Amino acid sequence: MSTTPTQWYVRTKNGASGPYSTQQIKEFANNGKLPRNASIAKTQEGPWTVADKVKGLFPESVAPIVAAVEKDDEIRASDFVPDVVRNSANALTSAVSGLSRTLVSQVKNAETGIANRVDSVTSSFNSLCADGQDPTYVAKIANRVKEICTKAEEVLYIAVQSKPIANFLPDSVVLTNRRFIVFRPKMLGKMTFVDCLWRDCKDIHMAENMIGATLTLTGMNGHKEFLDYIPKAQARMIYRHGQEQEELAFHTRRNMQMEELQAGADKTVINQAIGVGTQQPQTTTSIDPVAKLTQLKQLFDSGIIDQSEFDAKKSELLRLL
Numbered sequence: 001m002s003t004t005p006t007q008w009y010v011r012t013k014n015g016a017s018g019p020y021s022t023q024q025i026k027e028f029a030n031n032g033k034l035p036r037n038a039s040i041a042k043t044q045e046g047p048w049t050v051a052d053k054v055k056g057l058f059p060e061s062v063a064p065i066v067a068a069v070e071k072d073d074e075i076r077a078s079d080f081v082p083d084v085v086r087n088s089a090n091a092l093t094s095a096v097s098g099l100s101r102t103l104v105s106q107v108k109n110a111e112t113g114i115a116n117r118v119d120s121v122t123s124s125f126n127s128l129c130a131d132g133q134d135p136t137y138v139a140k141i142a143n144r145v146k147e148i149c150t151k152a153e154e155v156l157y158i159a160v161q162s163k164p165i166a167n168f169l170p171d172s173v174v175l176t177n178r179r180f181i182v183f184r185p186k187m188l189g190k191m192t193f194v195d196c197l198w199r200d201c202k203d204i205h206m207a208e209n210m211i212g213a214t215l216t217l218t219g220m221n222g223h224k225e226f227l228d229y230i231p232k233a234q235a236r237m238i239y240r241h242g243q244e245q246e247e248l249a250f251h252t253r254r255n256m257q258m259e260e261l262q263a264g265a266d267k268t269v270i271n272q273a274i275g276v277g278t279q280q281p282q283t284t285t286s287i288d289p290v291a292k293l294t295q296l297k298q299l300f301d302s303g304i305i306d307q308s309e310f311d312a313k314k315s316e317l318l319r320l321l
Helices: 022-030 083-128 135-148 232-266 289-301 307-318
Strands: 007-012 015-021 039-041 155-160 172-176 179-185 191-197 201-208 213-219 224-230
Touching: 007 022, 015 022, 083 155, 135 155, 135 172, 135 179, 135 191, 155 224, 155 232, 172 232, 179 201, 201 232, 213 232, 224 232, 232 289, 232 307, 289 307
Parallel strands: none
Antiparallel strands: 007 015, 007 039, 155 172, 172 179, 179 191, 201 213, 213 224
16 A cells, blocks of 8 residues: 555544544554554445554654564454543543542531431420320310410420320410410311410419329419320420529519619719709608518518628618618
């Protein structure tokens, strides 16, 4: 073969690859992508010849192959892809692979976060049913509580009435970190409730009976709510949580009342006339010390303040007389 055609095809195991220009086929031969024993032709159908027999295709300094043996299965079409295309493809593959790893990581983190939240909600709900409460009814009450709870309010405990006969529409009491709520269901899916903030709660009383226990919830205004046939274990939990919240409310009320007394004792108004020969008016106060002493005595009698605090505030008020 003495002349060089203007285009070439290389036979691979998947068929003919090409066409390639004379310059391209020479570059493949020079950089080792085209073996000397490769089959090449100027058409896709052939006739095929060994690349080493094409004059001027390979550098003369390289010794010719003694025996030309066709090994089509060793030649791949991808071997003749230009380096710039191959590099771009590799870069794209790496980018896609990195993006895939990032997405997989984000999905796994999201799954973990959702699983943790589900576990937390499940654990919290299970704790509300730990003393024999009906899970279905507790879930119903919990959903109703969410409708009236404030943003920072959370449910601490739910107790459900368990009557020995016809316990179709049981009453329930819900304790949150801000108040206690008594739910009383009615016919046709209706439900009424009475609630009281802990700061306005005076007392929670429990009395165990032959069957269950009776809870009495009393507000500072004297209003009382009774719930009977509360399972004893649930009644004890209501009482325990109630005592803890009452203690916190007691200290809150005490601090507010002490601050009010302190502010009242510190408020004095002094009127002073300016000028020669005018009579100086007496110092007057904007509070009634006698009324404040009466209020202070009531705080002492109710146990909100102790003897030392009573004596200290009493001295301050007496100085105003």
